[in-house]
Amino acid sequence: MTTSHTFNVRFWLKKTSIKKDGTIPIYARIWIDSIPIDVSAKESILEEHWCAIACRAKIRTKNAKYINEILDNINSGIKKAYKQLKDEGRSITALAIKQRYLGKDKAILTFRDVIQYHRKEESGKLAPGTIKNYGATEKYIVRFIKKEFKSDDIQLALIDYSFIVKFENYLRTCPPLCKSQPLNNNGIMKHLERLQKFTTLAFKHGWIKANPFALYELKYEEFDCPFLEQFELDAMATLSITNESMCLVRDVFVFSCYTGLCYIEVKNLNNKDIMNGIDGEQWIMVRRQKSNTPVKLPLLDEAKAILEKYASYPSIENNYSLLRVFSDQKVNQYLKKIAKLCNIEKNLTFHVARHTFATTVALLNDVPIETVSKLLGHTKLSTTQKYARVIEKKISKDMLQLRAKLKANSKKGLEYTDTAYSHLKII
Numbered sequence: 001m002t003t004s005h006t007f008n009v010r011f012w013l014k015k016t017s018i019k020k021d022g023t024i025p026i027y028a029r030i031w032i033d034s035i036p037i038d039v040s041a042k043e044s045i046l047e048e049h050w051c052a053i054a055c056r057a058k059i060r061t062k063n064a065k066y067i068n069e070i071l072d073n074i075n076s077g078i079k080k081a082y083k084q085l086k087d088e089g090r091s092i093t094a095l096a097i098k099q100r101y102l103g104k105d106k107a108i109l110t111f112r113d114v115i116q117y118h119r120k121e122e123s124g125k126l127a128p129g130t131i132k133n134y135g136a137t138e139k140y141i142v143r144f145i146k147k148e149f150k151s152d153d154i155q156l157a158l159i160d161y162s163f164i165v166k167f168e169n170y171l172r173t174c175p176p177l178c179k180s181q182p183l184n185n186n187g188i189m190k191h192l193e194r195l196q197k198f199t200t201l202a203f204k205h206g207w208i209k210a211n212p213f214a215l216y217e218l219k220y221e222e223f224d225c226p227f228l229e230q231f232e233l234d235a236m237a238t239l240s241i242t243n244e245s246m247c248l249v250r251d252v253f254v255f256s257c258y259t260g261l262c263y264i265e266v267k268n269l270n271n272k273d274i275m276n277g278i279d280g281e282q283w284i285m286v287r288r289q290k291s292n293t294p295v296k297l298p299l300l301d302e303a304k305a306i307l308e309k310y311a312s313y314p315s316i317e318n319n320y321s322l323l324r325v326f327s328d329q330k331v332n333q334y335l336k337k338i339a340k341l342c343n344i345e346k347n348l349t350f351h352v353a354r355h356t357f358a359t360t361v362a363l364l365n366d367v368p369i370e371t372v373s374k375l376l377g378h379t380k381l382s383t384t385q386k387y388a389r390v391i392e393k394k395i396s397k398d399m400l401q402l403r404a405k406l407k408a409n410s411k412k413g414l415e416y417t418d419t420a421y422s423h424l425k426i427i
Contacts, residue, residue, distance in 0.1 A: 005092055006033055009078050011041065011055040011071055019044055026067070028074050030094045037094035039101065041074055043067055077101050089206045108207045111145065112153045114198050122201070127264070127289070136177055137194040144170045156202055160212045168192060189218050226346040227355035230364070233257055235342045237302070245326070249334040251306050252323050256353035258303040258361060260376050263350045264289045267325040271314050274299065274307075274322075288377035295377035300361075358384070364397075 008031040013024040023044035029036050049061035056071060057064040081100035084107050085092050099105035108117055115138055123131050144167050145154050171188045183191075196213045203211045228236070237254050241247040256266055265286060277283030282299040299307075307322055314320040325331070332349050339348040346352070354376070362372045373384035 007031065007082055009075050011075075013045070013047060013050055015047070022046060024050075026071070028071075028078060030078060030097050032092060032094040032097065035094050037098050039074070039078070039098055041071060043070055089209075108156070108202065108205065110153045110155055111141065111159065111198075114156065114202050114207070118198060118201060133190070134194055137191045139177060140171060140174070140191055141167065141195060143174065156208050159199060159208070160210075161215055164192065164195070164212055164216050167195065185219075185221050189220050192216075193218055225355045226348075226352055227359045228257065228344070228346075228352065230360055232342065232344050232346075233356060233360060236338060236344070239338070239342055241338075241341075246334050246338060248324060249326065249331050250338055251309065252325055252331070253335060253338075253350060253353050255303050255306045255323065256350065257356045258300045259284060259297060260354055260357035260362075261286070261295075262289065262354055263325070263328055263331070266323060267321070269322045271320045271322060291377065291379060293377045293379055295375070297375045 010029050010031070012027055012029055014027050015024055017025050019025070023046055025044045026041040028039045028041055030039065045057055045063075045067060046061075049058055049064070050056075051058050057067040078097060078101050081097050082092065085096055085100060088107070090096065096105065100107065106113070108114060118134070123134075126134070142152070145151060147170065148166060149158075168188060171183055171191060174183075176182050196216075196218070199208065199212050202208045233254070236250060239250065241250060252266060256262070259266075261269065261284070265288070268289070269284070269286065273284055273286050274282055275285050277285075277296070277298060279298070282304065283296055284299055285294070285296050287294050310323055313324055314322055318324070326334075328350060335348040335350065335352075339346060358372055358376060362375065363369065367375075369384055370381065373381050376384060378384045
């Protein structure tokens, strides 16, 4: 439903602000529904040179042409601002028109406008790693626009369902930004997910009329992250390492294997995060970096031993962090070297520790998946199921217990039958 407004622009002289040379400042007054607001024309004129009826400089006076051209441009600019707000379906007030005219409320009309808005207004809410990922997505989109539209930018109105499909096809065939990191399906879906966040932002603000992703479905492929089995975890924990930095990385990784904390959570772990739990034992109590969900988990002996090993590390200089943690790139480089020393033929990254905790440390030791979900700080059980896979060993263990129970029940059944029918004679 379109709302109609009474809209008018008139120029007037502000006689309460006469300058030393006798000239009077000229102002534009914007009227919307009988509510006015003024904008300075940044020009002044003698009162005798001003036509109050035409609201312009008298034609035959000095600088009349120059001043009237400025006023005409201001009038056009204000009317353009009004039309933009109307086309965008925005709330129209005299102040809103003034802000748009002055450029304090810039019209978001192109994809680059959305990028700039996102960087200015949304980036502060994101982690540095997430911001970096958005940067990669922006580069891919700009490259696609240049290839598809032969331009550096496009109007938001051109981003529709067809745009998304073509962009997906482009990602599947284009050279990757980093040659060593080719785009797989899930990587492509992540870029499309970020594009979706851009378009959702535009849709919510009313910069586009329809959501281009309304009929599009992101299709992720199931991915099994590797995890360490108990003998591999034991081999790593007991490995003799002379390199101090490599030893530290190993210890931090093992600590994560016995707590389920992710890289950034271990890095931010502080002495105030260790508290006495409901059982009187030490617990880790933090909030998940990703979802801000509270996590409360008992400190296992294996993890406690590592904290005791580095008990002298926390200080005022490092904000009382419990463990020294290198950059994720450096950590993952060391982990690959450690894996080789342990004869572990798996692509070891720090995230493997979280999967190891969920699967090997918790699930295979009969911790219910609902409890594992709480320990990992998940809000949905389905998320936990991706971490704590019911692997063959667990199935075998459960089925072994089932066989034993069925065998015991069968034996009891036979004994009962023998007792029940012992008084009968066979004829």
